[in-house]
Amino acid sequence: MRLLFLILVIVSFSFHGLAQISKIEKKIAGYVDANNNSALKLLEEAVNINSGSMNFEGVYKVGQLFKARLDALGFETRWVDGKPFGRAGHLVGYHTGKGTGKTLLLIGHLDTVFEPSTTFQKFTMVNDSTATGPGISDMKGGDVMIIYSLEALRQAGLLKNMNIIVVMTGDEELSGRPLELARKDLVEAAKVADIALGMEDGDSDPTTGVISRRSSSSWELNVTGVSAHSSQIFTSTIGAGAIYEASRILTEFYENLSTEKDLTFNPGMILGGSDIQRDEVLDGGLAFGKGNIVAKHAVVTGDIRAISFEQLKKAQEIMQQVVAKHLPQTKATLLFDDGYPPLAPTDGNKKLLEHYSKVSEDLGLGKVTAVNPRNAGAADISFTAGYVDMAIDGLGLFGGYGHTDKEFANLNWLPRQTKRIALLMYRLTQNPLGNKK
Numbered sequence: 001m002r003l004l005f006l007i008l009v010i011v012s013f014s015f016h017g018l019a020q021i022s023k024i025e026k027k028i029a030g031y032v033d034a035n036n037n038s039a040l041k042l043l044e045e046a047v048n049i050n051s052g053s054m055n056f057e058g059v060y061k062v063g064q065l066f067k068a069r070l071d072a073l074g075f076e077t078r079w080v081d082g083k084p085f086g087r088a089g090h091l092v093g094y095h096t097g098k099g100t101g102k103t104l105l106l107i108g109h110l111d112t113v114f115e116p117s118t119t120f121q122k123f124t125m126v127n128d129s130t131a132t133g134p135g136i137s138d139m140k141g142g143d144v145m146i147i148y149s150l151e152a153l154r155q156a157g158l159l160k161n162m163n164i165i166v167v168m169t170g171d172e173e174l175s176g177r178p179l180e181l182a183r184k185d186l187v188e189a190a191k192v193a194d195i196a197l198g199m200e201d202g203d204s205d206p207t208t209g210v211i212s213r214r215s216s217s218s219w220e221l222n223v224t225g226v227s228a229h230s231s232q233i234f235t236s237t238i239g240a241g242a243i244y245e246a247s248r249i250l251t252e253f254y255e256n257l258s259t260e261k262d263l264t265f266n267p268g269m270i271l272g273g274s275d276i277q278r279d280e281v282l283d284g285g286l287a288f289g290k291g292n293i294v295a296k297h298a299v300v301t302g303d304i305r306a307i308s309f310e311q312l313k314k315a316q317e318i319m320q321q322v323v324a325k326h327l328p329q330t331k332a333t334l335l336f337d338d339g340y341p342p343l344a345p346t347d348g349n350k351k352l353l354e355h356y357s358k359v360s361e362d363l364g365l366g367k368v369t370a371v372n373p374r375n376a377g378a379a380d381i382s383f384t385a386g387y388v389d390m391a392i393d394g395l396g397l398f399g400g401y402g403h404t405d406k407e408f409a410n411l412n413w414l415p416r417q418t419k420r421i422a423l424l425m426y427r428l429t430q431n432p433l434g435n436k437k
């Protein structure tokens with residue numbers, strides 16, 4: 001009985017592992033396996049070029065490395081000069097196919113958090129399945145996968161029919177300003193595309209995908225009161241003072257909004273007194289005041305993160321209503337900056353995750369589920385929200401310790417993940433999923 005059970009398990013397991021991918025998909029997968037060494041070489045080459053966000057020459061150089069590969073694949077590529085937004089620029093490539101399938105937007109980034117001044121500069125093999133290096137999983141691994149998945153699709157004779165846009169930004173880790181200019185080309189691509197695929201490493205778990213990211217923006221609260229001897233506080237002409245007003249506002253923010261699901265807002269810095277000197281670069285400053293003087297100024301800076309545009313807008317409205325009330329003889333203003341928008345977990349994104357999970361299972365690599373959005377920071381894919389029908393991120397090379405000098409990649413996942421992406425791209429561009437636009 002037990003033996004029979006074991007045999008059944010083995011039979012069903014192997015059936016499950018082998019039977020699900022088609023002949024053409026096997027061809028795609030075969031190319032990826034056969035070319036894994038050269039993919040690894042490209043990854044090593046890219047990692048060894050320093051491309052800290054502010055090393056414009058390095059970012060450009062990494063861009064040229066991938067540009068040459070996209071050119072060879074028949075993409076119409078261009079380098080977007082980053083001067084207007086104070087960064088290196090972006091690599092953009094368009095491939096117009098003969099088919100009528102959906103247009104895919106593949107998103108990567110060329111920069112890393114490691115400037116030339118840091119000690120972490122080179123690709124190093126730790127053992128046969130692990131390598132360390134600056135940006136190896138965040139996200140030069142994902143960039144290399146874009147190249148090799150496209151090459152696999154071309155070799156299988158499929159690329160010629162596919163409509164694909166590649167955008168690799170040069171300032172994901174430290175985005176240029178104004179953001180509207182820095183993300184103009186990405187937004188333009190999103191307007192043309194039907195489906196966005198982000199090649200960030202996500203939470204570096206092969207069993208998860210990112211279908212929602214919270215927004216990320218900052219706010220600044222400025223409060224003024226009437227300065228006087230403390231004995232006059234609460235009188236009709238002097239009122240409450242700036243510090244009481246600031247604390248009222250923060251308390252009401254907390255009382256009104258702290259239990260809202262997936263919303264966070266954090267006051268990170270506060271200055272108050274009779275005189276304050278704000279240092280915007282350091283996000284700090286000096287405050288002067290005395291116990292016997294009613295505070296004239298207060299400033300608070302913080303961030304806010306929301307799961308959807310609706311939630312962000314609602315929270316901002318409530319915060320402005322709180323600010324508008326005013327204790328006696330005080331004034332306050334609240335300003336929000338234009339940060340990274342939210343990527344809401346739409347039905348389209350959930351559907352895309354199902355497609356991705358199916359591909360993964362068909363390749364024998366298991367189910368994929370959604371990451372908790374509280375654990376997914378803002379990223380470039382968020383700029384596609386509202387423009388594409390479906391979006392998913394976290395499709396890159398898995399590893400860990402991103403943004404530290406221990407950043408590593410699990411190289412076993414280089415071919416596996418390239419196959420998952422290539423097959424996903426193939427299936428998404430087949431009818432009857434067909435073109436809607």
Ligand SMILES: [Zn+2]
Pocket residue numbers: 109138139172200
């Ligand atoms: Zn990244």
